[in-house]
Structures are given as structure tokens and as C-alpha cells.
Amino acid sequence: MSGQPGAPIRVVIADDERLVRIGLRVVLDAEPDLSVVGEAADGAEVLPLVRAQRPDVVLMDVRMPQVDGIRATEQLLAELPEPPRVLVVTTFENDDYVYQALRAGAAGFLLKRARAEELVQAVRLVARGESLLFPAAIRELAAHRPPTRDPAADPVHRLTDREGQVLRLMAVGLSNGEIATELTVSPETIKTHVGSVLAKLGARDRTQAVIRAYESGFVVPG
Incomplete structure (x- = not known):
């Protein structure tokens, strides 16, 4: 690097x-x-x-x-x-x-x-x-696959309600600033939530987190 x-x-x-x-x-x-x-x-x-x-x-x-x-x-x-x-x-x-x-x-x-x-x-x-992240394209790709993870056994169940909200908004393609506006909190707070979501899901970045949300059925295409 x-x-x-x-x-x-x-x-x-x-x-x-x-x-x-x-x-x-x-x-x-x-x-x-x-x-x-x-x-x-x-x-x-x-x-x-x-x-x-x-x-x-x-x-x-x-x-x-x-x-x-x-x-x-x-x-x-x-x-x-x-x-x-x-x-x-x-x-x-x-x-x-x-x-x-x-x-x-x-x-x-x-x-x-x-x-x-x-x-x-x-x-x-x-x-x-x-x-x-291209939410529409990932949603289209995910739509052709049934969930491959059991939500009850998936780390997604460890998310707090607020983290779950953040993940769903990430799947729509909103930026941290846009999520902050949607949830009426500061961008710094959203950045913290996003970091927590990635850590709990073992995801390297937002793209992986969104894919895992679809695979667990936590987020449904469409």
C-alpha cells in the first residue's frame, strides 16, 4: 500500500x-x-x-x-x-x-x-x-436467491433495533448523512452504528453487510 x-x-x-x-x-x-x-x-x-x-x-x-x-x-x-x-x-x-x-x-x-x-x-x-454500493443491482441479484442463512442462528439477530434500522437503510443505498437525517440523529452517531453493524456481522464493508442482510432474510428484495 x-x-x-x-x-x-x-x-x-x-x-x-x-x-x-x-x-x-x-x-x-x-x-x-x-x-x-x-x-x-x-x-x-x-x-x-x-x-x-x-x-x-x-x-x-x-x-x-x-x-x-x-x-x-x-x-x-x-x-x-x-x-x-x-x-x-x-x-x-x-x-x-x-x-x-x-x-x-x-x-x-x-x-x-x-x-x-x-x-x-x-x-x-x-x-x-x-x-x-449499487443497491438496485444487489437487490436484483439477491432476488434470484432464497435466503441461505437462518436469521435465528445468524449474527444479524444480535443487532439492536436501531442497528437494524441502519442496516435496512444501508440496503436502500443511503449514505451516513442521509441515514442521520432519516433517523434524526448526528452523522457521528450513524458512523458508530455502521461500525457496530459491520463488526457484529463480520462484514468487511457496507456491501458485505447488505449482502448478508439479504442472505439471512433480514432484508427482503423488493
């Missing part, structure tokens, strides 16, 4: 299509605060490349021939004490691969047809530790 104030955000691109990697690199390297420090043509190359280059963000394709982006994401989170943030870059938003990558710990996803400015902003967002 760069870890130094003012240092460029270090990015690794993992995609089996060379032209896609070139296009992403051109967009990112044109920004003074972003730097592409490596490319991987398959998920099998990601872990050793990340160990060598210590990027802040990995742009991860999900469909690669040997090791897909889901497994590569799992390896990063399991093997590294301080893994980079993973941003899935995909062709199809309503794709089971995307859902599985988010479950594995990706901070969000972006479509390959996204505009250059959307890509740049997404990288900056996840590098700051935030989640790129």
Missing part, C-alpha cells in the same frame, strides 16, 4: 483481455493521483503481483480462464494481512459471478462500459475505504 499522504493511489489491473487492460491503464495513468503498477492476465497472477507491488486497489475481472476473480479475491483476503481493495470490473451487472465476488469481499463493481470519469471516481472511492 502507498500509505503516504499525497502518494498516488497504486492500482493493479487483472483482466484476460489485453485491450481492456490497455484501455484501463490509459484512463488511470492520465490522472496525477493514480498509478497503474502492474497488470495480470489471469487470477493466478494476482496474488504474487500484489505481494510484489503492494497496490491500494485491484481492478478485477471476474471471468478469467484459470483462476477467476472470485477465487483471486478470496486469496487476497485470506493470504494478506493488509489486502488491497478489490473493485470488480465486469460486462454484466446481473451476473452470479459479480454476486459471488461481492460476497468474497470485493468493495463494489463497475461495468466495463462505464465512462472514464466514473472509473476514476470509483477507484478513488474504494481507495478511501468506502464501498461502491
Whole structure:
């Protein structure tokens, strides 16, 4: 990780299509605060490349021939004490691969047809530790799956009533400030509640928390 104030955000691109990697690199390297420090043509190359280059963000394709982006994401989170943030870059938003990558710990996803400015902003967002959450897309993905967790045995039952309210509003896509307005409390209070929700659910970020809310049936799609 760069870890130094003012240092460029270090990015690794993992995609089996060379032209896609070139296009992403051109967009990112044109920004003074972003730097592409490596490319991987398959998920099998990601872990050793990340160990060598210590990027802040990995742009991860999900469909690669040997090791897909889901497994590569799992390896990063399991093997590294301080893994980079993973941003899935995909062709199809309503794709089971995307859902599985988010479950594995990706901070969000972006479509390959996204505009250059959307890509740049997404990288900056996840590098700051935030989640790129698309509530409608996650809701659509979750709608095709029955709950896979028993709420009675799931950590979601440990949430207080207020934390449950916060989680439901997170699932709608509200920011901390918007949740604070909705519940008539301070943003600092909501930040504390969000932290507690993540800790109780064992979620790395808001995206994982929302997915676990759907999987337990605590939040119902639609």
C-alpha cells in the first residue's frame, strides 16, 4: 500500500483481455493521483503481483480462464494481512459471478462500459475505504436467491433495533448523512452504528453487510 499522504493511489489491473487492460491503464495513468503498477492476465497472477507491488486497489475481472476473480479475491483476503481493495470490473451487472465476488469481499463493481470519469471516481472511492454500493443491482441479484442463512442462528439477530434500522437503510443505498437525517440523529452517531453493524456481522464493508442482510432474510428484495 502507498500509505503516504499525497502518494498516488497504486492500482493493479487483472483482466484476460489485453485491450481492456490497455484501455484501463490509459484512463488511470492520465490522472496525477493514480498509478497503474502492474497488470495480470489471469487470477493466478494476482496474488504474487500484489505481494510484489503492494497496490491500494485491484481492478478485477471476474471471468478469467484459470483462476477467476472470485477465487483471486478470496486469496487476497485470506493470504494478506493488509489486502488491497478489490473493485470488480465486469460486462454484466446481473451476473452470479459479480454476486459471488461481492460476497468474497470485493468493495463494489463497475461495468466495463462505464465512462472514464466514473472509473476514476470509483477507484478513488474504494481507495478511501468506502464501498461502491449499487443497491438496485444487489437487490436484483439477491432476488434470484432464497435466503441461505437462518436469521435465528445468524449474527444479524444480535443487532439492536436501531442497528437494524441502519442496516435496512444501508440496503436502500443511503449514505451516513442521509441515514442521520432519516433517523434524526448526528452523522457521528450513524458512523458508530455502521461500525457496530459491520463488526457484529463480520462484514468487511457496507456491501458485505447488505449482502448478508439479504442472505439471512433480514432484508427482503423488493
